[in-house]
Amino acid sequence: AIDLTGWTLSDGEAAAVFPFESIVPAKGRTLVTRNATSYAEDTLTAADFTFDRGEARAMEGGVLRLADAGDEILLLDANGSVIDAYVWGDSSYTGPAWTERPAEKMGRGEIAVRARAASDDWLDRDGAEDWEGPRHYRLGQSAFGLGEFEMTGRLTSVLSPDEGDGPLIGFLSTAERTIDVSVYTFTSERIASVLGDAARRGVRVRVLLDGGPVGGIDSDEHNVSRGLAAAGVDVRWMTGGKDIVKRYRFLHAKYVLVDARSAWVGSENFGESGFPSGRKGNRGWSVVVDDAGITRALGRVFQSDFDPRRRDTVAQEDASEDRLPPAPSHSAWTWREGPQNRRARLIVGPDASLDPDGILDLLGTARDRLSIEAFYIEEAWRNATNPFLAAAFEAASRGVVVRILVDGSWSSVEADSGTNDDVVARINRAAKDQRLPLEARLLEPRGSIERLHNKGVVVDGRQVLVSSMNWGLGSATDNREIGVIVEDPELAGRFQAAFDADWEGRPTTSGGWGLEDPLALAGLYLLVGGASAVSLRKLRVGAKGIKPHARVRTRAPGSDRRGGRGEVRLLPLELVAEPGPRPRGRAGARGGREEARGRGGGPEGD
Numbered sequence: 001a002i003d004l005t006g007w008t009l010s011d012g013e014a015a016a017v018f019p020f021e022s023i024v025p026a027k028g029r030t031l032v033t034r035n036a037t038s039y040a041e042d043t044l045t046a047a048d049f050t051f052d053r054g055e056a057r058a059m060e061g062g063v064l065r066l067a068d069a070g071d072e073i074l075l076l077d078a079n080g081s082v083i084d085a086y087v088w089g090d091s092s093y094t095g096p097a098w099t100e101r102p103a104e105k106m107g108r109g110e111i112a113v114r115a116r117a118a119s120d121d122w123l124d125r126d127g128a129e130d131w132e133g134p135r136h137y138r139l140g141q142s143a144f145g146l147g148e149f150e151m152t153g154r155l156t157s158v159l160s161p162d163e164g165d166g167p168l169i170g171f172l173s174t175a176e177r178t179i180d181v182s183v184y185t186f187t188s189e190r191i192a193s194v195l196g197d198a199a200r201r202g203v204r205v206r207v208l209l210d211g212g213p214v215g216g217i218d219s220d221e222h223n224v225s226r227g228l229a230a231a232g233v234d235v236r237w238m239t240g241g242k243d244i245v246k247r248y249r250f251l252h253a254k255y256v257l258v259d260a261r262s263a264w265v266g267s268e269n270f271g272e273s274g275f276p277s278g279r280k281g282n283r284g285w286s287v288v289v290d291d292a293g294i295t296r297a298l299g300r301v302f303q304s305d306f307d308p309r310r311r312d313t314v315a316q317e318d319a320s321e322d323r324l325p326p327a328p329s330h331s332a333w334t335w336r337e338g339p340q341n342r343r344a345r346l347i348v349g350p351d352a353s354l355d356p357d358g359i360l361d362l363l364g365t366a367r368d369r370l371s372i373e374a375f376y377i378e379e380a381w382r383n384a385t386n387p388f389l390a391a392a393f394e395a396a397s398r399g400v401v402v403r404i405l406v407d408g409s410w411s412s413v414e415a416d417s418g419t420n421d422d423v424v425a426r427i428n429r430a431a432k433d434q435r436l437p438l439e440a441r442l443l444e445p446r447g448s449i450e451r452l453h454n455k456g457v458v459v460d461g462r463q464v465l466v467s468s469m470n471w472g473l474g475s476a477t478d479n480r481e482i483g484v485i486v487e488d489p490e491l492a493g494r495f496q497a498a499f500d501a502d503w504e505g506r507p508t509t510s511g512g513w514g515l516e517d518p519l520a521l522a523g524l525y526l527l528v529g530g531a532s533a534v535s536l537r538k539l540r541v542g543a544k545g546i547k548p549h550a551r552v553r554t555r556a557p558g559s560d561r562r563g564g565r566g567e568v569r570l571l572p573l574e575l576v577a578e579p580g581p582r583p584r585g586r587a588g589a590r591g592g593r594e595e596a597r598g599r600g601g602g603p604e605g606d
Contacts, residue, residue, distance in 0.1 A: 001025050006078035009051070011071055012093065014062030016051035034064070041311055042245060043140045070105055072098070084124070086112060086131065100127035106136070109245030113137045118356075134381050135350055135477040140247045140312070142304050146355045147297045147346035153290035154335035155342070155486070157494045160268050161281035161448050162508055168275050169194050170333035171264055171288060172256065180257040180302045181207045182482075184250065184468075184606050187220040187271040189227070193324040196231030205232070208306045210251040211239025211314065213606070220271075226320035235316035236306055238480075246312045248350070249478035251305065252606075254468045255298060263295045264288045265466055265484045267455045269606050274453070277328075282453035283373070283443065283502065285495055287466040287484060289344070290335060294484070297346055305480060342488045349469055349481030354387065359457075359465060362485050363391035366459045370395050370402045371499045373443075373454040374471045376420055377406060377427075381473040388471050389427075396436035405502055408442030409451035447507050453606075455483075458499060464492040 004022040008015045009032065016032075024030045033039040036047040036054025050056040052063045066073065070089025074082050074097070082096035089105035106112060112131050115123045123130045158167045165188065172179060172194045179198055186192065186209055199205045207228060211217070228235050240246030254274075256264040266286030268274025273281045289295075306313060347358050354360065363370065370392060379386055396402045404427065406412070412420040424440040431438040443452040457465040467483025469475045486492075501508040 001028075004030065007083075008061070008074075008076040008080075009059075009064060010074045010076060011064045011066055012074070014064050015076075016059040016064055017061045018049070019057065019060055022049070032059070044307070044309060068105065070102060072102075085126070087128075088112065088131075098126050100129070103128040103131040109138050109240075111137045111139055134354065134384065134473060138247055139245045140310070142247075142301070142348070142351055144297075144301060144304075144348040144351045146352045146358050147294070147348070148357075149291065149293045149297075149344045149346065151289060151291040151294065151342040151344050151486075153292075153339055155290065155337040155488065155491060156288040156335050157491055158266070158286040158288065159494075159498050159508065160266075160274055160284035160286070161276050161279055161450075164279055165190055165275035165277055166330050167288075167333070168256075168264070168270075168286075169328060169330045171258065171262070172198065173327075173330065174262075174333050175203045175205075175258045177203060177259045178257070179203055179205045179259075180299065180306070181205075181270075182251065182253045182255055182302055182305060182480075183207075183270050184210050184252045184254060185213055185221060185269045185271060186224050187218065187269075188275060188277075189220075189224060189325055190277055190328050191270050191275065192224045192228055193327040195228060195233055196324045197327045199228075199232040204234075206234045206302075206306060207236070208251065208302070208313070209235070209237050211237030212246070213250070223320065223322075224324075225316045226318055227322065227324040229316045230319035230321075231324060236308070236313045237316065238305065238313055240312055244311045247305075247310075248480040249474060250480070252468055252475065252479040253482040255482050257295055257298055257302060260299060261292050261295055262288065262290045263298050265298075265468075265482055267453060267466065267468055273450070279448045280450060281448070282451055283449045284454050285373075285456045285466045285498075287464070287486060287491065288335075289484070289486075291344070294344060294346055298482070301348055301482070337488070337490055342486060344487070345485040347465075347467065347469075347481070347483035347485065349475075349479060349483070350477050353469060353476040353481060358485070359467075359483070360387060360391055362457065362459055362463060362465055363388065363395060365463070366395040366400045366402075367398070368400060368460050369458075370400050370460075371458040371496060371503075372402070372404045373406075373452060373456050373499060373502065374404065375407050375451075375453050375455060376412060376470060376472065377404070377423055378472040379423060379426065381476075386471065386473075388476075393430070393434075393436065393438065396431065396438035397434070399437065402436075402438040403499075403503055404438070404440040405443045405452060405499070406440065407452040408444035412451070413442070441503065443502050446505060449502075452502070456495060456499075458492050458496045460492075461496050462489045462492050463487045464495050466495075 002024050004018040004024060005020050007018045030049065031047045032049040032051065033047040034050065034052040036050040036056035039047050047054065047056040049059050051059040070091040072085060072087040072091045072093040075084045077083050085097035087093045087098045088103045091102045103112065114130055115133055117123055168191060175198050179195060186207065195205050195207065209225065225235050238246060238251045254266050254269060264286060266284060268282060268284040268286065274284055345358060347353065352358050372392065377386065377389055379389060392402050392404065406420045406424060408420060420442060424442055427440040445451060455467045455469055463485060465483055465485050467481065469481035469483055475481060498508050
């Protein structure tokens with residue numbers, strides 16, 4: 001323990017002095033704030049001291065008035081010696097405990113957090129590097145570490161759009177006591193009707209939505225939220241305001257908890273694109289686990305985010321006079337894999353997005369094959385290489401065969417520069433220059449797939465990542481995201497088969513809807529072949545001489561529409577330039593949204 005009696009906090013002008021018997025316990029902390037009341041409202045945490053107002057022990061002396069644009073705060077001992085300092089923005093401070101340029105200034109609601117070494121000790125090198133990193137922290141954010149579990153329960157994989165909304169509807173229908181939903185956007189009345197039915201039969205249903213998605217909340221989502229509220233569902237929105245700090249830039253997670261025993265984690269929002277009523281929409285992955293440990297851990301995240309005491313969660317107040325439609329009929333929910341021991345890791349972002357034992361470790365364990373599906377990839381994060389992309393190149397340098405698929409729909413490639421086709425060209429050029437077994441392709445719309453919206457990884461056919469997190473700076477450092485890494489060869493094999501089909505431009509089959517009977521397939525081929533022959537003849541003899549388009553497939557390297565405009569190299573971090581602003585794309589035709597990539601702007605899906 002240490003006694004801070006007589007120690008001082010100063011901004012170089014005013015000084016606030018710790019009163020008698022200000023004791024900090026060993027390995028403890030002391031929290032000092034200007035307004036203890038508002039701090040408690042924003043964080044649900046009580047301050048130890050206040051140097052201005054609020055319910056906390058008062059410090060003696062003056063009131064520090066720290067400038068957003070730049071200032072310094074000094075910690076002095078009872079003898080007046082400077083023990084530590086934090087200097088930011090346009091401050092001109094030079095003196096003890098600070099030897100470098102000021103740290104970058106913070107935005108509204110952001111807080112400075114000292115970095116930790118690999119040993120978990122606080123770094124104290126008296127400079128900006130102790131305080132700067134890829135993540136910008138915000139007031140009131142959680143601090144959930146990486147969750148590691150030994151699962152023993154059942155498990156199911158779900159492939160979108162192949163399986164439509166049936167599996168999700170079936171899973172929700174199993175609830176007997178509770179359902180908790182956290183999702184970025186929710187526009188499906190079919191899915192909402194199942195939640196409404198559950199609430200009416202006595203299940204406690206809570207839904208948390210993002211109150212500020214890019215493009216705003218559309219009318220379909222307003223109708224769904226009002227209909228849910230009318231059915232007795234507790235709906236809340238995470239949103240900021242003039243005097244309210246939103247804890248996360250976007251609530252971008254996509255998960256469901258049922259009866260505190262089972263969890264659904266995926267890449268897709270609850271709409272016609274992610275879980276279509278038919279069979280056309282986004283390519284996405286979901287995994288459902290029957291495991292109380294993971295579900296309890298996710299329950300703590302949900303409670304932290306949903307908590308009505310938080311000022312940035314607002315209840316849905318108005319209810320719709322129009323009831324939700326009746327819940328659709330559906331097949332009974334079934335688990336595809338029985339109980340067995342499986343290792344799993346829960347990734348809660350932004351808290352553990354960059355944890356060295358999480359996704360980065362997964363990529364680092366690849367020995368033979370690494371398959372990545374990503375909606376998009378930002379190559380540089382501020383002044384550093386994207387660590388996930390760097391890990392993929394490092395895997396290739398070990399001899400791992402790395403294949404990367406990114407979205408090739410028009411909204412992801414239509415701008416003149418900075419879009420997915422440019423990224424693919426640069427990645428492939430870098431791999432070629434370094435003679436690495438790494439290739440990137442675009443997955444263009446084909447068949448039932450209208451865009452690739454997935455954020456998944458398969459490693460060596462034995463581990464799989466299913467996640468809501470895009471491969472961009474903002475996604476990893478600003479958003480609430482949820483992912484799960486599962487070590488299970490059968491699960492990984494199913495997603496690997498889907499990836500291989502996407503890579504090769506083949507259709508996928510999943511669940512009970514796929515045609516696998518040889519006679520049925522033969523009949524279908526004859527029917528389609530006959531119809532195609534007639535159609536081709538009509539096209540070729542038409543008055544305008546129209547010819548059929550070539551079959552759509554993934555675009556292999558070298559066939560880029562515009563060719564490369566540069567290249568990516570794995571450079572020391574200090575040599576990687578900060579990316580400039582990116583041109584904005586447009587939302588897709590099926591309810592897709594945009595979300596600003598990183599902090600420079602640019603197209604990002606939901």
